[in-house]
Amino acid sequence: MEGKKVTLRDLAVKAGLSVNTVSRALKDKEDIAESTRKLIKDLAKEMGYVGNALAGSLRSGLTKTIAVIVSDVANPHFGIMVKDIEKSARKHNYTIFVIGTEDDHEMEERAIYTAIGKNVDGIIICPSQRSADTIRLLKKNGVPFVLIGRRFEEEPEFDYVICDDEKGGYLATKHLLDSGHERVLYLNGPSRISSARERLDGYKRAYREAGLPIREDLIIDVEPAAGDARRIVKQLLERKADFTGIFAFNDVIAWEAAYVLQKYGHRVPEDYAIIGFDNIQSRLFLPFQLSSISNSKGKMSKRAVDILLYKINHPDSTETYRDVIDTALILRDSTGRSASEQG
Amino acid sequence: MEGKKVTLRDLAVKAGLSVNTVSRALKDKEDIAESTRKLIKDLAKEMGYVGNALAGSLRSGLTKTIAVIVSDVANPHFGIMVKDIEKSARKHNYTIFVIGTEDDHEMEERAIYTAIGKNVDGIIICPSQRSADTIRLLKKNGVPFVLIGRRFEEEPEFDYVICDDEKGGYLATKHLLDSGHERVLYLNGPSRISSARERLDGYKRAYREAGLPIREDLIIDVEPAAGDARRIVKQLLERKADFTGIFAFNDVIAWEAAYVLQKYGHRVPEDYAIIGFDNIQSRLFLPFQLSSISNSKGKMSKRAVDILLYKINHPDSTETYRDVIDTALILRDSTGRSASEQG
DNA sequence: TAATTTAACATTATCGTTAATGTTAACGTT
DNA sequence: AACGTTAACATTAACGATAATGTTAAATTA
Numbered sequence: 001m002e003g004k005k006v007t008l009r010d011l012a013v014k015a016g017l018s019v020n021t022v023s024r025a026l027k028d029k030e031d032i033a034e035s036t037r038k039l040i041k042d043l044a045k046e047m048g049y050v051g052n053a054l055a056g057s058l059r060s061g062l063t064k065t066i067a068v069i070v071s072d073v074a075n076p077h078f079g080i081m082v083k084d085i086e087k088s089a090r091k092h093n094y095t096i097f098v099i100g101t102e103d104d105h106e107m108e109e110r111a112i113y114t115a116i117g118k119n120v121d122g123i124i125i126c127p128s129q130r131s132a133d134t135i136r137l138l139k140k141n142g143v144p145f146v147l148i149g150r151r152f153e154e155e156p157e158f159d160y161v162i163c164d165d166e167k168g169g170y171l172a173t174k175h176l177l178d179s180g181h182e183r184v185l186y187l188n189g190p191s192r193i194s195s196a197r198e199r200l201d202g203y204k205r206a207y208r209e210a211g212l213p214i215r216e217d218l219i220i221d222v223e224p225a226a227g228d229a230r231r232i233v234k235q236l237l238e239r240k241a242d243f244t245g246i247f248a249f250n251d252v253i254a255w256e257a258a259y260v261l262q263k264y265g266h267r268v269p270e271d272y273a274i275i276g277f278d279n280i281q282s283r284l285f286l287p288f289q290l291s292s293i294s295n296s297k298g299k300m301s302k303r304a305v306d307i308l309l310y311k312i313n314h315p316d317s318t319e320t321y322r323d324v325i326d327t328a329l330i331l332r333d334s335t336g337r338s339a340s341e342q343g
Numbered sequence: 344m345e346g347k348k349v350t351l352r353d354l355a356v357k358a359g360l361s362v363n364t365v366s367r368a369l370k371d372k373e374d375i376a377e378s379t380r381k382l383i384k385d386l387a388k389e390m391g392y393v394g395n396a397l398a399g400s401l402r403s404g405l406t407k408t409i410a411v412i413v414s415d416v417a418n419p420h421f422g423i424m425v426k427d428i429e430k431s432a433r434k435h436n437y438t439i440f441v442i443g444t445e446d447d448h449e450m451e452e453r454a455i456y457t458a459i460g461k462n463v464d465g466i467i468i469c470p471s472q473r474s475a476d477t478i479r480l481l482k483k484n485g486v487p488f489v490l491i492g493r494r495f496e497e498e499p500e501f502d503y504v505i506c507d508d509e510k511g512g513y514l515a516t517k518h519l520l521d522s523g524h525e526r527v528l529y530l531n532g533p534s535r536i537s538s539a540r541e542r543l544d545g546y547k548r549a550y551r552e553a554g555l556p557i558r559e560d561l562i563i564d565v566e567p568a569a570g571d572a573r574r575i576v577k578q579l580l581e582r583k584a585d586f587t588g589i590f591a592f593n594d595v596i597a598w599e600a601a602y603v604l605q606k607y608g609h610r611v612p613e614d615y616a617i618i619g620f621d622n623i624q625s626r627l628f629l630p631f632q633l634s635s636i637s638n639s640k641g642k643m644s645k646r647a648v649d650i651l652l653y654k655i656n657h658p659d660s661t662e663t664y665r666d667v668i669d670t671a672l673i674l675r676d677s678t679g680r681s682a683s684e685q686g
Numbered sequence: 687t688a689a690t691t692t693a694a695c696a697t698t699a700t701c702g703t704t705a706a707t708g709t710t711a712a713c714g715t716t
Numbered sequence: 717a718a719c720g721t722t723a724a725c726a727t728t729a730a731c732g733a734t735a736a737t738g739t740t741a742a743a744t745t746a
Contacts, residue, residue: 055732079422098441258630287601398702
């Protein structure tokens with residue numbers, strides 16, 4: 001029963017109908033007698049027909065496929081995103097390609113070309129922001145896309161869904177300051193990334209509001225590449241840099257910081273209070289209770305998919321979507337839960 | 344410059360050559376003058392030609408695409424897998440679809456049909472093992488596939504790459520027993536899953552070797568679904584079940600167990616020693632030092648891709664690949680590091 | 687009753703490539 | 717000189733589906 005794949009023609013021959021009629025019947029189009037439709041559908045099931053999406057796509061120009069391009073699926077933040085995006089997409093009968101870039105420009109470029117070559121209907125991308133050129137290319141070629149998590153301020157026509165990074169940075173820093181930590185180390189992401197810049201804005205606003213001087217030496221850029229955060233925190237501890245609060249660009253960096261602190265015999269939150277970003281621990285129950293800034297990844301993902309599908313289905317629409325999803329402070333043990341008492 | 348997409352024909356017209364010649368030139372096939380090849384390649388670059396993979400695939404029968412079907416990409420274990428698979432696949436110019444199943448049979452079935460419909464060249468799947476039927480269908484239809492992480496003992500013709508689960512279960516349990524924990528709670532995965540059964544075999548072997556009686560009430564199946572592990576551990580603690588060692592089917596469950604223990608005021612490793620499985624913390628530096636069983640996800644992923652590509656390129660080969668990647672005990676603080684001293 | 691509409695199906699062209707052959711001029715062979 | 721080779725390109729036929737039209741008999745309407 002190796003059986004070559006069953007095609008529309010096989011069904012047509014068997015049913016004594018034209019290929020087109022069979023196609024229309026299966027696609028629930030009009031001008032098909034109910035009896036015929038049933039006959040064909042039964043036959044299709046019986047013969048194990050699985051449509052060749054390739055052929056259909058070539059003709060229709062739609063692949064029911066979107067590409068998701070992110071730096072690193074192994075990072076729980078992106079893992080969760082990808083999962084949520086896939087789930088939303090699947091509801092609309094879309095399948096997703098996942099391509100990793102390591103936040104490398106060349107890889108990002110190749111990822112985009114791959115996506116175009118595969119004729120995806122649209123792209124959801126968390127751009128490395130090492131250059132806007134490739135993204136501009138998408139725009140120029142009319143390939144629908146939505147940025148997720150990061151935006152290009154200088155490109156007013158790029159749609160995006162981000163979270164309120166400035167507010168998140170503000171809330172985290174303000175909480176640490178309010179709790180008596182006047183020297184807050186900010187382990188930020190690379191400054192080319194919009195969310196890193198905006199979280200920093202929030203950090204600074206909290207400092208200004210508190211009437212405290214901003215210590216530039218406590219603001220450090222960390223490359224998400226493996227080990228960078230650990231190396232930096234180690235150095236700071238050995239140099240006996242003076243800070244008691246830590247705000248990290250994301251939970252992974254916060255974990256690494258806590259990891260090193262622990263190795264050096266320091267206690268959290270007694271010696272150092274830490275707040276991360278992404279609130280991954282709402283999905284992953286770790287024994288280390290990290291306070292964090294929540295940004296609903298489910299909402300962001302769903303929004304990104306919805307916007308993308310809208311753009312796919314309305315190629316001539318000119319609106320630009322700039323969605324900012326709310327962020328909130330989630331307190332756990334790593335800050336001593338000082339303010340309230342949450343789970 | 345919205346410009347419709349440039350096709351081979353556009354290049355051909357511009358160059359005054361036939362479409363086929365252009366195609367062959369770009370694909371570095373023979374029977375093309377070097378000068379012509381250069382001319383065409385330059386022209387292609389100049390006009391921004393991006394091949395339509397769809398059309399090519401329809402003709403050639405190959406899509407350079409594989410589907411990766413797993414239960415949950417948000418689980419770091421699968422996130423890492425997917426990343427590694429994508430990386431390996433990309434080296435061979437393959438792109439991956441990612442489809443989640445939540446270990447649900449119906450979703451798995453749909454995922455497989457989606458993959459077939461998209462004409463993937465092959466499938467890497469971590470099966471839910473709720474039924475072997477859909478996988479058998481793949482076999483029958485000659486769709487190349489490789490199982491990863493789980494296997495069907497009763498299906499000798501299914502290729503797979505797993506880790507040495509029995510050994511892992513043995514090592515973990517033996518270490519706990521050797522450290523003086525005579526009552527080891529095993530939070531196992533669902534018994535339909537081969538790796539759960541095999542890790543349990545290892546658990547039992549360690550008990551037998553130690554000459555200790557196996558306590559069936561300390562062996563509990565946990566559904567990976569959210570919250571199950573937490574609920575169970577809570578119950579056990581409230582019932583004051585007597586155990587001091589915990590071996591968990593995977594790190595996520597181990598974390599959840601430690602999470603609950605911590606909530607209840609217990610200390611690790613002083614009150615309870617814990618060992619997980621998957622050694623996720625070799626990739627993710629968490630402040631909680633969980634001992635675990637390492638199974639090289641990078642190796643498993645690479646092997647799965649290699650085997651799959653081999654099967655794709657040798658459709659008539661009859662060998663069956665049954666690869667078992669080694670596992671090892673990695674000791675960290677959650678077991679008190681009693682035996683050795685690792686990172 | 688003749689004309690018109692409609693239901694239900696058939697034909698044809700096409701999506702953009704690539705595989706399988708054709709073609710032709712230049713060259714070499716005996 | 718007659719023939720075979722070869723290099724380099726052209727032509728033709730798919731791949732399997734769908735969009736855009738055609739066709740025809742039955743039903744409806746004027």
